Amino acid sequence: MSQFDNVSVTTNANVYFDGKVTSRTVTFADGTHKTLGIMMPGDYEFAASDQELMEISSGELDVLLPNADWVSIKGGESFEVPANSSFKVKASTVIDYCCSYFK
């Protein structure tokens, strides 16, 4: 199974939308961060300050990115989010994701 090695992980979860979206923050040796998260089925709008890469480990969702139409994404696929933007997600299943942040 894939794993991140030599990292730090916060013991307390990040909790959004009444717990329907949760994540843990992973910090790498070079100081960069990723979050490993779960979305329960539902509709969400997220604000991104940094540029983000959202890698979907499992599940199916539709995403609405800035200046784009709704796109279907499933496990094994990913999408990029511009810095200082917001995006909408309709998760039709439980989503297991990894989000990377770029300054």
Place this chain on the structure above:
Amino acid sequence: MSQFDNVSVTTNANVYFDGKVTSRTVTFADGTHKTLGIMMPGDYEFAASDQELMEISSGELDVLLPNADWVSIKGGESFEVPANSSFKVKASTVIDYCCSYFK
């Protein structure tokens, strides 16, 4: 914020009860494991093969351990589970937990 350092964390979540209970496995340098998890509100029954220490970071639940009555547990508290047993949880809120395993 409290964190675990110099660990490995699995990128794929452990998913139980249709995603209402999820966790990530953290492996320490000495080879021991913990899981960092989330329970959505609900009723669950878990089977423990190893002895477990369940530390509740946030939330409120009732737990029914073997040969005991229901006990209320809240964030900052913990309970121990004997090896080769099962226990029931009634989570009245979103639960953020850390589970340690002892061989």
